[in-house]
Amino acid sequence: xxxxxxxxxxxxxDAPRVxxxxxxxxxxxxxxxxxxxGASVDVFDAMPSVGRKFLLAGKGGLNLTHGEAFERFVxxxxxxxxxxxxxxAAFGPSRLRExxxxxxxxxFVGSSGRVFPTDLxxxxxxxxxxxxxxxxxxxxxxxxxxxxxxxxxxKEQRLRFATPHGEALVDADAVVLALGGASWARLGxxxxxxxxxxxxxxxxxxLQASNCGFHVGRPVADGTLAAGxxxxxxxxxxxxPLKNVALSLAGEDxxxxxxxEFVVTETGVEGxxxxxxxxxxxxxxQREGRATLLLDLLPGHSAEQVSAEVARPRGSRSLGxxxxxxxxxxxxxxxxxxxxxxxxxxxxxxxxxxxxxxxPLTLSQPRPIDEAISTAGGVRxxxxxxxxxxxxxxxxxxxxxxxxxxxxxxxxxLTACFASGVxxxxxxxxxxxxxxxxxxxxxxxSPTLAGPRRS
Ligand SMILES: Cc1cc2nc3c(=O)[nH]c(=O)nc-3n(C[C@H](O)[C@H](O)[C@H](O)COP(=O)(O)OP(=O)(O)OC[C@H]3O[C@@H](n4cnc5c(N)ncnc54)[C@H](O)[C@@H]3O)c2cc1C
Numbered sequence: 001x002x003x004x005x006x007x008x009x010x011x012x013x014d015a016p017r018v019x020x021x022x023x024x025x026x027x028x029x030x031x032x033x034x035x036x037x038g039a040s041v042d043v044f045d046a047m048p049s050v051g052r053k054f055l056l057a058g059k060g061g062l063n064l065t066h067g068e069a070f071e072r073f074v075x076x077x078x079x080x081x082x083x084x085x086x087x088x089a090a091f092g093p094s095r096l097r098e099x100x101x102x103x104x105x106x107x108f109v110g111s112s113g114r115v116f117p118t119d120l121x122x123x124x125x126x127x128x129x130x131x132x133x134x135x136x137x138x139x140x141x142x143x144x145x146x147x148x149x150x151x152x153x154x155k156e157q158r159l160r161f162a163t164p165h166g167e168a169l170v171d172a173d174a175v176v177l178a179l180g181g182a183s184w185a186r187l188g189x190x191x192x193x194x195x196x197x198x199x200x201x202x203x204x205x206x207l208q209a210s211n212c213g214f215h216v217g218r219p220v221a222d223g224t225l226a227a228g229x230x231x232x233x234x235x236x237x238x239x240x241p242l243k244n245v246a247l248s249l250a251g252e253d254x255x256x257x258x259x260x261e262f263v264v265t266e267t268g269v270e271g272x273x274x275x276x277x278x279x280x281x282x283x284x285x286q287r288e289g290r291a292t293l294l295l296d297l298l299p300g301h302s303a304e305q306v307s308a309e310v311a312r313p314r315g316s317r318s319l320g321x322x323x324x325x326x327x328x329x330x331x332x333x334x335x336x337x338x339x340x341x342x343x344x345x346x347x348x349x350x351x352x353x354x355x356x357x358x359x360p361l362t363l364s365q366p367r368p369i370d371e372a373i374s375t376a377g378g379v380r381x382x383x384x385x386x387x388x389x390x391x392x393x394x395x396x397x398x399x400x401x402x403x404x405x406x407x408x409x410x411x412x413x414l415t416a417c418f419a420s421g422v423x424x425x426x427x428x429x430x431x432x433x434x435x436x437x438x439x440x441x442x443x444x445x446s447p448t449l450a451g452p453r454r455s
Contacts, residue, residue: 015038015039015040016039016040016173016174016432017039017040017041017042017171017172017173018034018039018040018041018042018172018173018174018175018176018428018432019041019042019044019157019159019170019172019174019175019176020034020041020042020043020044020175020176020178021043021044021045021146021159021175021176021177021178021179022043022044022045022177022178022179022180022400022402023043023044023045023047023050023051023140023178024050024051024053024054024178024180024188024189024400024401024417025051025054025400025414025417025418025421026178026180026399026400026401026417026418026420026421026424027043027045027050027176027178027399027400027421028043028050028051028129028130028133028421029399029417029418029421029422029425030176030178030397030399030421030422030424030425030428031043031133031138031176031425032129032132032133032136032138032421032425033421033422033425033426033429034176034425034428034429035133035136035137035138036136037425037429039174039428039429039432040137041137041138041139042138042139042140042141042170042172043133043138043139043140043141044141044144044146044159044161044170045140045141045142045143045144045188046143046144046145046146046188047142047143047187047188048142048143049142050126050130050140050142051122051126051130052187052188053180053184053187053188053189054122054126054414055122055123055126056184056187057122057414058120058121058122058123061116061120062116062117062120062121062122062125063114063115063116063409063410063411063414064096064097064100064107064115064116064117064411064414064415065092065093065096065097065115065411065412065414065415066093066113066114066115066410066411066412066415067093067109067113067114067115068113070088070092070093073088073092073093073412073415074088076407076408076410076412077405077406077407077412077416078279078406078407080381080404080405080406083381083405084405084407084416084419084420086423087416087419087420087422087423088415088416088419090419090422090423090426091418091419091422091423092415092419093115093411093415096414096415096418096419097115099418100117100125103125103128103129103132104128105117105118105119105124105125105128106118112410113410114410114411115411141161143163143164144161144162144163144168145161145162145163146159146160146161146177146179146193146196147160147161147162147167147196148160148195148196148199149196149200150169157171157172157173157174157175157395157396158170158171159171159172159175173395173432174395174396174397174428174431174432175395175396175397176397176398176399176421176424176425176428177193177197177396177397177398177399177402178398178399178400178402178421178424179193179400179402180375180400180401180402181207181372181374181375181378181401181402182207182369182370182375183209183369183370183371183372183373183374183375184370184371185370189375189401191207191369191375193402194207197379197390200392200393201392202379202383202390202392202393203379203380203382203383204377204378204379204380204383204404205376205377205378205380205404206377207369207375207376207377207378208282208366208369208375208376208377209278209282209366209367209368209369209371209372209375209376210278210279210282210372210373210374210375210376210406211275211278211372211373211374211406211408211409211413212270212275212278212282212366212367212369212371212372212373213265213268213269213270213271213274213275213366213367213371214268214269214270214274214278214281214291214363214364214365214366214367215227215228215267215268215363215364215365215366215367216228216229216267216268216269216361216362216363216364217290217362217363217364218230218340218362219362225290225362225364227267227364228266228267228268229264229266229267229268229339230339233264233335233336233339234266234267236335237264237332237335237336238264238265238266239263239264239265240263240264240331240332241261241262241263241264241271241332242261242262242263242264242295242297242332242333242336243261244259244261244299244300245259245260245261245262245273245295245296245297245299245333246258246259246260246273246295246296246299247260247262247273247274247276247277247293247294247295247296248277248293248294248296249277249280249281249284249291249292249293249294250291250292250293250294250360251284251292252280257294257296257299258273258276258277259273259299260272260273260276261273262274264332264336268363268364268367269293269361269363270367272409274293275373275408275409276408276409277293278366279376279406279408281293281363281366282366282376285363285364285365285366290362290363290364291362291363292360292361292362292363293360293361293363294358294359294360294361295336295358295359295360295361296356296357296358296359297329297333297336297337297356297357297359298327298328298329298356298357301327301357303353303354303357306327306353306356306357307349307350307353307354309326309327309353310322310323310326310327310349310352310353310356311349311350311353312326319346320334323337327356329356336359337352337355337356337359340355340359340360340361341355341359373409373413374401374406374407374413375401375406376404376405376406377404378401378402378403378404378405379398379402379403379404380404381403381404381405384398384403385427386427387423387424387426387427387428387430387431388403388420388423388424388427389424389427389428389431394431395428395431397424397425397427397428397431398420398424399417399420399421399423399424399425400417400420400421401413401417403420
């Protein structure tokens with residue numbers, strides 16, 4: 001989405017200048033809240049247009065947020081709940097839906113509880129949003145890649161940008177960095193921001209794949225893992241979906257099985273059900289060198305039902321025909337049993353029945369971070385003051401996926417990105433009020449952004 005030239009600047013001449021670097025959902029939201037507060041806002045982005053990953057998310061229907069109760073919603077942020085919950089309390093799922101409505105984009109709650117725009121598209125929302133941002137005076141500078149701060153410059157907010165016309169220096173009274181994670185680098189987020197921030201003493205947790213696929217390994221006799229599927233299985237079933245199955249992570253006592261679907265890939269597994277377990281699976285691989293998913297091929301059947309059907313006499317019929325006729329197991333589901341289980345287990349009715357309810361799939365490593373839906377790791381919350389300002393760099397604020405949190409798919413990613421954009425902008429406004437007055441404190445531009453109502 002290309003942006004036309006900036007409109008005439010109608011803000012007060014002495015308005016504080018805030019630079020937002022990164023034009024994804026977090027940065028654009030920060031720009032909106034800053035402009036609404038009377039700041040002079042410039043958005044810089046390395047790409048020729050903003051919101052590229054947001055538009056990609058639109059290809060999957062744009063799952064904006066989730067309709068479940070707030071208490072349940074905040075649990076999705078796991079170990080980072082305490083850091084994310086206050087942001088969501090100020091701007092959470094219902095406020096996000098109101099905000100979208102304010103842009104003329106109605107939303108609906110799907111059967112899974114996920115919330116989507118009625119037209120399931122990102123482009124109309126982004127178009128309306130950019131129009132509103134430009135109308136409120138926000139200026140956009142594309143093809144400006146942030147490189148860090150000017151060397152030896154005492155003023156932290158003198159930013160260096162690589163532009164098509166050479167390097168440019170930009171001064172600001174406050175800066176919001178919303179540079180995204182490190183997946184889908186071709187859309188702009190490449191994680192190159194780690195180096196300049198780390199060089200300024202900012203504590204950053206290593207960036208890792210989240211909501212990602214995995215390579216599988218086949219345990220072999222000496223206890224090591226052979227990479228990938230057998231040639232036979234891969235050549236016949238790569239790309240095949242496993243629908244209506246359930247997964248859990250072995251060793252996660254009490255963790256509920258999650259139901260859904262995933263896909264067999266050339267080297268392993270991917271898809272929504274795998275993504276849901278990707279954080280704990282990735283951490284388990286780091287700790288133990290591997291992780292084991294337990295696949296329930298028949299979540300609608302009890303273990304007793306499966307045992308009874310497998311043990312039923314089959315006469316001269318093959319085991320494959322028996323499993324298909326008694327339990328509906330065929331295609332990739334049946335083939336997985338033969339791929340994973342030793343012959344001795346296949347031939348033992350009790351063990352086979354148990355494996356149908358908990359087939360062990362060994363994961364050897366996550367797929368590369370660039371393929372992931374999102375990124376774990378990033379700027380640690382411990383490196384931030386309230387208002388998402390960097391402790392090491394007063395006047396510099398961070399928002400979005402570049403912060404150290406992760407969440408499953410389901411709208412939780414975008415919601416926290418929007419919420420942190422609001423929080424960083426309010427933090428910057430607060431900071432600027434301490435250093436110089438904000439020209440105009442006008443939240444009426446976006447009434448849904450103001451006020452402390454719990455979402
Ligand atoms: C295929 C896919 C589908 C998804 N679907 C959904 C979904 O349905 N629901 C959901 O909640 N989430 C979804 N997500 C995740 C969601 O899109 C991201 O979490 C979200 O876009 C992150 O927002 P952000 O503003 O933090 O960063 P980004 O959207 O990544 O934006 C960061 C911006 O910073 C710019 N930038 C980076 N480095 C520099 C630099 N050095 N200088 C200047 N500019 C720079 C980039 O060009 C980019 O424009 C999906 C992700 C993918 C990959």
